[in-house]
Amino acid sequence: MSGSSAPAQPKRRAVFVDRDGTLMPDLHYLGNPEAAEVTRGVGDGLRLLRQHDYAIICITNQSGVGRGLFTEETVHAIHRRLNERLSAYRAHVDAFYYCPHTPEQNCECRKPGTALFLRAAAEWSIDFRTSAVIGDRAADVEAGARLGLFTVLVPEVAHESLVAAELSQRGVRPDVERADFGTAATAVLHRG
Numbered sequence: 001m002s003g004s005s006a007p008a009q010p011k012r013r014a015v016f017v018d019r020d021g022t023l024m025p026d027l028h029y030l031g032n033p034e035a036a037e038v039t040r041g042v043g044d045g046l047r048l049l050r051q052h053d054y055a056i057i058c059i060t061n062q063s064g065v066g067r068g069l070f071t072e073e074t075v076h077a078i079h080r081r082l083n084e085r086l087s088a089y090r091a092h093v094d095a096f097y098y099c100p101h102t103p104e105q106n107c108e109c110r111k112p113g114t115a116l117f118l119r120a121a122a123e124w125s126i127d128f129r130t131s132a133v134i135g136d137r138a139a140d141v142e143a144g145a146r147l148g149l150f151t152v153l154v155p156e157v158a159h160e161s162l163v164a165a166e167l168s169q170r171g172v173r174p175d176v177e178r179a180d181f182g183t184a185a186t187a188v189l190h191r192g
């Protein structure tokens, strides 16, 4: 631990981004790292956020691990692959946190649970008040709302009615909704 004379480190801001359906297409239970591609607009959007001093933290539910459909090593390989893809845009994700459990396990890390956000905030010294979440599902919005994050919903076109139903069922609303990641990133910068 640091001594008493050490200055307190100022907390940083972050954007918590969802993975499947947000950074990359939602390929159900993706087990093939080679298939991991970033969605259009994500590379430029992440670079823009980094230029404005946001740490980029990906928080993702990966119940395929708990279901035995793929291994944690495959999850790590997909994350390495995503960062390789993002390097073409001079962008990258600083850290990935994933929940390997199934909903039936009732863990606290599966979104809308906030355990992974809290762990990331502790490890990266993140201030939720100046941070945001970008995701395609109601669980992202709900987790963000619990923590006081600025919440940006980017629903996939094919899931718009499903997501609208989820939001109404959970009784949550995003601060803003945008059609693509690039405009979502701009919304984070302007907080609206």
Ligand SMILES: [Zn+2]
Binding pocket: 099, 100, 101, 107, 108, 109, 110
């Ligand atoms: Zn979990």
